[in-house]
């Protein structure tokens with residue numbers, strides 16, 4: 336019987352990655368690629384809002400966090 340050795344390639348750099356047993360960064364080839372992938376994930380997370388925002392219902396009081404609408408302008412209610 337032949338043990339099925341599936342050759343894995345790192346999804347980031349496409350180089351061959353060691354198996355899960357000997358590679359703590361599986362399915363990536365190295366820590367670096369794992370971090371790159373994590374960075375990609377975070378980038379996506381920031382791009383996609385976690386929950387739908389009502390228009391104008393969100394109030395940011397302290398001014399530490401600035402949230403911009405799509406229009407970006409402050410002309411609310413004006414002509």
Ligand SMILES: [Zn+2]
Pocket residue numbers: 345346347348349350363364365368
């Ligand atoms: Zn890699």
